[in-house]
Amino acid sequence: MRKLKNSELDRLSVDEFKNTKKTPLIIVLDNIRSLNNIGSVFRTSDAFLVEKIYLCGITATPPHKDIHKTALGSTDTVAWEYVENTIDLIEQLKSDNVIVASIEQAENATMLNDFKPEANKTYALVFGNEVKGVAQNVVSASDIILEIPQFGTKHSLNISVSCGVVVWDVFAKMKEN
Numbered sequence: 001m002r003k004l005k006n007s008e009l010d011r012l013s014v015d016e017f018k019n020t021k022k023t024p025l026i027i028v029l030d031n032i033r034s035l036n037n038i039g040s041v042f043r044t045s046d047a048f049l050v051e052k053i054y055l056c057g058i059t060a061t062p063p064h065k066d067i068h069k070t071a072l073g074s075t076d077t078v079a080w081e082y083v084e085n086t087i088d089l090i091e092q093l094k095s096d097n098v099i100v101a102s103i104e105q106a107e108n109a110t111m112l113n114d115f116k117p118e119a120n121k122t123y124a125l126v127f128g129n130e131v132k133g134v135a136q137n138v139v140s141a142s143d144i145i146l147e148i149p150q151f152g153t154k155h156s157l158n159i160s161v162s163c164g165v166v167v168w169d170v171f172a173k174m175k176e177n
């Protein structure tokens with residue numbers, strides 16, 4: 001089998017991306033410390049046509065060279081906004097009828113493999129800080145908690161890796177709906 005050249009991948013242009021119907025998914029980054037993780041979330045969000053990324057608290061905003069290293073231009077495609085207080089945003093999203101799903105390891109969390117998104121609903125996926133995770137008040141205010149089952153020795157995944165796993169899973173399930 002022959003590997004494809006970039007020119008054969010038939011990707012959207014920036015303008016085409018802006019005019020393309022988006023996946024009803026919003027990403028909320030709750031106090032993410034690493035600029036590389038932020039950029040990586042942008043790149044994943046571009047791939048799966050995420051509607052918008054909210055950068056909250058200490059989460060840095062583009063333009064920044066260390067975000068660019070992993071975002072590779074996707075900060076120019078995916079819509080984003082900075083919001084200082086994550087909990088205020090969560091309450092706003094809920095009042096806009098968005099289903100808020102914190103991505104976290106928590107009591108009575110729904111395992112990602114058991115999760116089925118409701119048709120015609122927009123979901124906000126909240127990812128947490130590299131050390132502290134999603135803040136407890138945000139977890140408590142969420143409509144659901146989704147956990148990625150793990151089977152090895154480490155307690156958790158890197159936040160940007162968990163974003164790739166969850167966004168792909170939910171995107172694929174939404175496509176089936």
Ligand SMILES: C[S@@+](CC[C@H](N)C(=O)[O-])C[C@H]1O[C@@H](n2cnc3c(N)ncnc32)[C@H](O)[C@@H]1O
Nearest residue numbers: 103104127128132133134147148156157159162
């Ligand atoms: C490195 S983890 C944070 C771990 C931290 N010890 C804590 O208390 O949550 C960073 C973020 O990645 C996501 N994450 C990592 N592994 C996960 C898993 N197995 N299930 C759900 N979310 C996960 C969560 O959003 C978490 O807040």
